[in-house]
Amino acid sequence: xxxxxxxxxxxxxxxxxxxxxxxxxxxxxxxxxxxxxxxxxxxxxxxxxxxxxxxxxxxxxxxxxxxxxxxxxxxxxxxxxxxxxxxxxxxxxxxxxxxxxxxxxxxxxxxxxxxxxxxxxxxxxxxxxxxxxxxxxxxxxxxxxxxxxxxxxxxxxxxxxxxxxxxxxxxxxxxxxxxxxxxxxxxxxxxxxxxxxxxxxxxxxxxxxxxxxxxxxxxxxxxxxxxxxxxxxxxxxxxxxxxxxxxxxxxxxxxxxxxxxxxxxxxxxxxxxxxxxxxxxxxxxxxxxxxxxxxxxxxxxxxxxxxxxxxxxxxxxxxxxxxxxxxxxxxxxxxxxxxxxxxxxxxxxxxxxxxxxxxxxxxxxxxxxxxxxxxxxxxxxxxxxxxxxxxxxxxxxxxxxxxxxxxxxxxxxxxxxxxxxxxxxxxxxxxxxxxxxxxxxxxxxxxxxxxxxxxxxxxxxxxxxxxxxxxxxxxxxxxxxxxxxxxxxxxxxxxxxxxxxxxxxxxxxxxxxxxxxxxxxxxxxxxxxxxxxxxxxxxxxxxxxxxxxxxxxxxxxxxxxxxxxxxxxxxxxxxxxxxxxxxxxxxxxxxxxxxxxxxxxxxxxxxxxxxxxxxxxxxxxxxxxxxxxxxxxxxxxxxxxxxxxxxxxxxxxxxxxxxxxxxxxxxxxxxxxxxxxxxxxxxxxxxxxxxxxxxxxxxxxxxxxxxxxxx
Ligand code: C2E
Ligand code: MG
Ligand code: MG
Numbered sequence: 284x285x286x287x288x289x290x291x292x293x294x295x296x297x298x299x300x301x302x303x304x305x306x307x308x309x310x311x312x313x314x315x316x317x318x319x320x321x322x323x324x325x326x327x328x329x330x331x332x333x334x335x336x337x338x339x340x341x342x343x344x345x346x347x348x349x350x351x352x353x354x355x356x357x358x359x360x361x362x363x364x365x366x367x368x369x370x371x372x373x374x375x376x377x378x379x380x381x382x383x384x385x386x387x388x389x390x391x392x393x394x395x396x397x398x399x400x401x402x403x404x405x406x407x408x409x410x411x412x413x414x415x416x417x418x419x420x421x422x423x424x425x426x427x428x429x430x431x432x433x434x435x436x437x438x439x440x441x442x443x444x445x446x447x448x449x450x451x452x453x454x455x456x457x458x459x460x461x462x463x464x465x466x467x468x469x470x471x472x473x474x475x476x477x478x479x480x481x482x483x484x485x486x487x488x489x490x491x492x493x494x495x496x497x498x499x500x501x502x503x504x505x506x507x508x509x510x511x512x513x514x515x516x517x518x519x520x521x522x523x524x525x526x527x528x529x530x531x532x533x534x535x536x537x538x539x540x541x542x543x544x545x546x547x548x549x550x551x552x553x554x555x556x557x558x559x560x561x562x563x564x565x566x567x568x569x570x571x572x573x574x575x576x577x578x579x580x581x582x583x584x585x586x587x588x589x590x591x592x593x594x595x596x597x598x599x600x601x602x603x604x605x606x607x608x609x610x611x612x613x614x615x616x617x618x619x620x621x622x623x624x625x626x627x628x629x630x631x632x633x634x635x636x637x638x639x640x641x642x643x644x645x646x647x648x649x650x651x652x653x654x655x656x657x658x659x660x661x662x663x664x665x666x667x668x669x670x671x672x673x674x675x676x677x678x679x680x681x682x683x684x685x686x687x688x689x690x691x692x693x694x695x696x697x698x699x700x701x702x703x704x705x706x707x708x709x710x711x712x713x714x715x716x717x718x719x720x721x722x723x724x725x726x727x728x729x730x731x732x733x734x735x736x737x738x739x740x741x742x743x744x745x746x747x748x749x750x751x752x753x754x755x756x757x758x759x760x761x762x763x764x765x766x767x768x769x770x771x772x773x774x775x776x777x778x779x780x781x782x783x784x785x786x787x788x789x790x791x792x793x794x795x796x797x798x799x800x801x802x803x804x805x806x807x808x809x810x811x812x813x814x815x816x817x818x819x820x821x822x823x824x825x826x827x828x829x830x831x832x833x834x835x836x837x838x839x840x841x842x843x844x845x846x847x848x849x850x851x852x853x854x855x856x857x858x859x860x861x862x863x864x865x866x867x868x869x870x871x872x873x874x875x876x877x878x879x880x881x882x883x884x885x886x887x888x889x890x891x892x893x894x895x896x897x898x899x900x901x902x903x904x905x906x907x908x909x910x911x912x913x914x915x916x917x918x919x920x921x922x923x924x925x926x927x928x929x930x931x932x933x934x935x936x937x938x939x940x941x942x943x944x945x946x947x948x949x950x951x952x953x954x955x956x957x958x959x960x961x962x963x964x965x966x967x968x969x970x971x972x973x974x975x976x977x978x979x980x981x982x983x984x985x986x987x988x989x990x991x992x993x994x
Contacts, residue, residue: 331377344396352404568622576637593657596704602642607865684711685719706730752978766825855885915952
């Protein structure tokens with residue numbers, strides 16, 4: 284231990300050490316204790332100097348107190364410890380060379396000043412801190428307010444500017460607010476909306492779940508729902524919407540409001556309805572089309588036990604003739620008229636009429652007693668066609684063949700039912716048309732469907748299933764055979780011999796008629812040539828070949844004919860091409876050109892089935908024809924004796940007109956000698972019919988001609 288006594292500096296430091304040890308534990312500072320002591324040392328020095336100063340300044344104590352606050356000795360305990368320390372040790376360590384009593388007084392005054400300075404500093408600091416906090420709070424609050432304002436402004440803008448309708452209502456359904464889009468959708472004003480209740484907005488077409496979902500939402504059991512819903516506008520029209528309703532809860536999660544967002548789908552819905560209408564209705568007649576009919580039929584066939592269906596399948600008789608001879612516009616008008624009439628036949632619930640295409644219509648009846656109803660329906664349909672249809676001042680007779688199918692639901696599919704109806708309709712047509720027939724399962728099984736025939740047609744030509752029969756054409760004056768008409772047949776592997784009425788329309792439809800027609804022409808020309816070789820003394824036998832309208836428009840017609848005649852070595856004069864009247868009436872020059880070319884070469888052109896096509900007799904002059912073939916319907920009127928005088932007059936008129944135009948007249952369908960005699964008297968030139976011979980093999984004709992020649 285050093286004997287050297289401590290200097291004043293050492294003592295000052297010791298005071299600082301004691302002070303720091305007393306206060307450090309209650310100080311919230313990040314300094315270490317020695318570092319803290321270093322901070323206190325200058326304060327200790329100031330106190331020491333104040334204590335010993337010539338003139339005493341208690342204010343030094345104030346600044347030391349304030350410095351303590353600045354040094355984070357803000358704990359109340361820190362001040363009292365500091366004062367205790369000053370009280371006990373300041374005079375002891377720093378006032379050894381002065382009068383003790385005066386030093387003690389000074390120390391006491393310094394302590395008071397320290398306390399005052401400390402309190403002052405602490406208050407200021409607290410104030411400053413509070414101010415900072417409140418300032419911060421203020422700043423924060425205004426930032427929040429601004430943000431709120433912003434978001435509300437944004438919300439307002441969205442609310443008002445939205446193209447979608449937005450409405451807010453309370454949970455009782457009282458409407459509180461609506462945006463402009465919603466008002467525009469409804470076509471009402473804010474006032475008229477505000478007083479209203481959501482629950483008033485029922486609509487006849489509301490789906491059952493619409494109001495159930497609503498109840499669940501307002502009870503707080505569901506957060507939102509989405510439905511398609513209609514509303515009545517004030518003017519009574521319907522507003523269709525996609526509606527989304529959401530539940531709005533308050534800060535505590537309790538249901539508070541309902542928010543509705545609605546999108547106006549009225550236009551889209553109308554468009555969809557329109558598109559659906561167009562997809563399911565026939566543009567010409569406005570009747571339901573095949574698609575819609577199949578939907579209904581399938582529904583009827585899927586109906587429950589005890590339910591039945593009845594179906595009438597109608598095909599107009601001879602519609603093609605009308606279409607060909609009067610033009611498509613007239614044909615269309617006829618179809619529209621027929622459609623209207625049919626529509627009025629099936630007006631009861633569960634009944635419908637549809638157009639399947641072309642001149643084919645269907646009428647459907649459903650329910651438990653269709654056995655009776657379908658019969659009545661078929662009767663009404665036949666009746667509806669009785670009155671002629673007036674088009675362009677002409678009364679057109681409309682006839683139709685109907686196939687009727689009736690049965691219980693749940694047994695057959697739509698396609699099968701329709702097939703049966705089609706077959707039955709065909710049976711009605713084969714039986715002469717203008718009637719209805721009832722479906723018969725056995726007949727169905729045997730029936731030949733048009734579809735089946737159509738698909739078999741192309742192969743039939745390749746396989747040589749077609750053959751030709753010839754029906755003699757007889758000169759009425761002397762009874763001699765002048766030639767024959769070639770009539771094609773199809774020897775079908777399953778169905779036996781099919782007449783041309785069964786497959787020619789199908790061949791026309793598929794285009795096969797062109798190669799088939801060429802084949803017939805080739806065969807017939809070869810046949811005619813062979814007759815001439817074998818029968819030179821009976822005069823040249825001619826051959827008549829039928830041309831279908833499709834062949835007329837085919838560009839190869841003239842060249843094919845020329846080639847065939849040359850190849851087979853037959854004179855053009857020995858060939859007559861028969862074209863139906865309906866194919867030529869209204870024909871333009873382009874269509875007539877090939878026929879004119881053929882006529883110039885010497886080929887005869889005959890107007891077939893004359894009298895069925897509503898043609899204008901004055902038109903005959905334009906046509907390159909040399910023969911009129913009077914339709915069978917004229918000869919039919921002469922079957923009974925005495926013949927119908929009106930028929931006689933008509934035929935007489937036609938014959939004299941034809942002759943005045945240099946046309947020869949051939950009559951078809953002569954079945955009796957009486958008819959033949961009548962027609963001869965009336966001046967007809969040639970005849971054809973069962974009275975002379977049915978169509979048969981080519982050898983028969985040769986024999987007949989030979990008999991002629993001999994007899
Ligand atoms: P079409 O040219 O008027 O032929 C006359 C039709 O009357 C034939 O019927 C014939 O068998 C029938 N027939 C003849 N005499 C009598 C009779 O005394 N009484 C009755 N009730 N009928 C008689 P088919 O053979 O059934 O021919 C029907 C139609 O098919 C023909 O009418 C013709 O338009 C068409 N056709 C026939 N062969 C061909 C062909 O090779 N090509 C084209 N495009 N059509 C053909
Ligand atoms: Mg013919
Ligand atoms: Mg004919």
